[in-house]
Amino acid sequence: MIIIFSSPYMEDFIDSSMKHRMHEFRLDLSGDLKEVKWHKFNQFTILTNRGEDPDKQIFKRMLSSKAMIDLDIEEYQEYAEEVPSERLILSTHLRDFDQKQIEDFLDTSIGAKYYKLIFEPKSFSEMTACAKMIAARPNRKYIFNALGKWAFFQRTFFYHFNSIAAYFALIEPVVHSQPNFWEFTKVLAISQLENIVLLIGGGDLSKSGSMTWGNDFYSDEELQNMMRPPKSMIDGEEYLSLPKEKHYAYLPAPINDIAELHEVLDWLKSQNAEHNVFGLAITSPFKHEMAKYLGSHRHGVNTVAFWKEKTFKNSYHEGFESFVSCTNTDIAALSHILRDMKIAKDALVQLYGSGDCAYAFAAQLKRQGYTKLYLNARNKEKLKELSATLELPMQELEKCDLLINTTPLGMQEEDDLSVLPEFSALIDLAILGNNESKLIDIAYEKDIPFADGEDFWVIQHIFQRKEIDEAAF
Structure with a gap:
């Protein structure tokens, strides 16, 4: 398994590439290339140029180094006689899922060390279908990375999608929706992908509060202090406790409907028994739909906790094959803010x-x-x-x-x-x-006086963690 940093050229990172942590430098995003230390690139560096190179001057410098060279299949013929296959990453970037185009690329006669396939899936099933196509061809090394709303989820579990590597932005994304390496590292450090709460929504969830702040909780002392309950959460001697020390990470699952949620949950169970999904954090447009699915008296719910045994707080749900409890922590947060104000x-x-x-x-x-x-x-x-x-x-x-x-x-x-x-x-x-x-x-x-989106999110998040903690631990 290989993690690939992706960034414009930065001399400070030129020596950072190694076998399981490679570094791609996007030369077309790097400005003036006169100062590039071409001789310092090693075999675990990847050089990519998507810009114009009419006289092949940039390509010749790339070739003079020891680095891997990423070429799109559409431009390969122009360089076919010059790039050794053992240094070639042959790539294709599709607008969306196209089974024939994908199979044609996977079966190309062009020799390369790695074959990189990028597209923007519209559904979870498109990613699993691609993973099956790759699994049917075990004699090549494929890199399959998703763009769009599923990018973070797919690249987090890249190995389970039969990809040998995943690209992450070192600082800013070099292509749209490319996940940030530090956000991925945070999830990995918190949970080792064993303890998960799925963040459910219909679009790009990368900027949601759970992703922006929720996964910071265990590593950010300032955030932990910020999340201490406000006055309105303390009634007499009763105190709403902070989350327990058992850690879990939020992972985005931008589903199209409840049926697709079950696809994701079933897939996680099939991949690894250690993937424990403790609950769901639900955003628009699924709050009302989830309430109906669970048979809740509430118009909408934003928190679902999965329990291992029956208690007075939960009931068995056939669809989830689990004891579940649900609530709307937005309502609880609103009530407390009204009191505070x-x-x-x-x-x-x-x-x-x-x-x-x-x-x-x-x-x-x-x-x-x-x-x-x-x-x-x-x-x-x-x-x-x-x-x-x-x-x-x-x-x-x-x-x-x-x-x-x-x-x-x-x-x-x-x-x-x-x-x-x-x-x-x-x-x-x-x-x-x-x-x-x-x-x-x-x-x-x-x-x-005001409460902004961050204030509101923090308060409802405390209630949400309390609900999930009680079920999980």
Whole structure:
């Protein structure tokens, strides 16, 4: 098994390549190549140039070194007589899964040391199908790496997909969606891929809170301090404990539906008995669908824990073949933030959004007795449906005591905030990595009390870990 760092040329790393930790230098992303120490590259270095080289000057320098040379199959004929097969990584980059194109590449008559196949799978089954095609050809060394939403999952388990290597960005990705090596190392160090919580969602989950902060918990003292429960989580002598010392890592599984989730779970069981999936952290658009699948009384759930035995907290689920419990820690987090911010029950509240989170929040606010609650959203059809279902009024307020934003509105510079009212307090769930939203900027500027996406995520995450810990340990 080989891990391959990928980066532009950096002299500091020129001597870092070794047998099981190779280094690819993308020369076309490296600027001026005059200072490149070509003679220092060894046989565990990979040189790749996807840029123009009309006089083959760059190629000749690549060839003068001892490094492996990556050539796309489309450009191979131009260099066929010059590259020794033992130094060649023959690669192909497909837009998506195409069985015939993949088989043609796997069976090419061109001799090479490694054959690198890259494509963007739309489903989990496309990756397993590719892995089976590779398994049927055991006499060659194939590198199969996924791009897109499945990139992190597939490259984390690359060996189980019959790939001998996985490429990871050393600093910034050299191609879109390329996972970062340090994020992968973090997952490996925390769990050894034995103890896993699957992060379930419908798109790219790499910037979600669980991936951005959740996997930092055990290695970041500052984050551990940040995750200590706020005042509202301490009732008298009762204290919500932090996660136990048994570690587990969050791994993204960007499924298309519940059936595909079962494909992933069955695959993990079939690969290695040591892959313990302790639970699921669920994001949009599956919160409502998962609640229905589990037969929960809740409209949506964001946390599922798998139990080994029956307790009063769980029930047996035929689909998961396990005792399960489920909850929505978003609701618990909202209640505690409202208490912390001392939002009165007669406060004028504008809730913006029409998705699963907006539904859960609106229902909870209504249950808690907030009598001046008004709904608004960009999607007017869904807004009407939400209003009718919960029997709550729709209205675009000009001013409010509390604005709750459950959408990404405010994360992009071009976002129009004129649809939102002036506010005296703010709960803003918009989150994208460590970036602040424009709403939070306004709150800072006007010295308005707020809870941002990071604050909210931390509080719900404590509840989520407590739920999963109780089942797992």
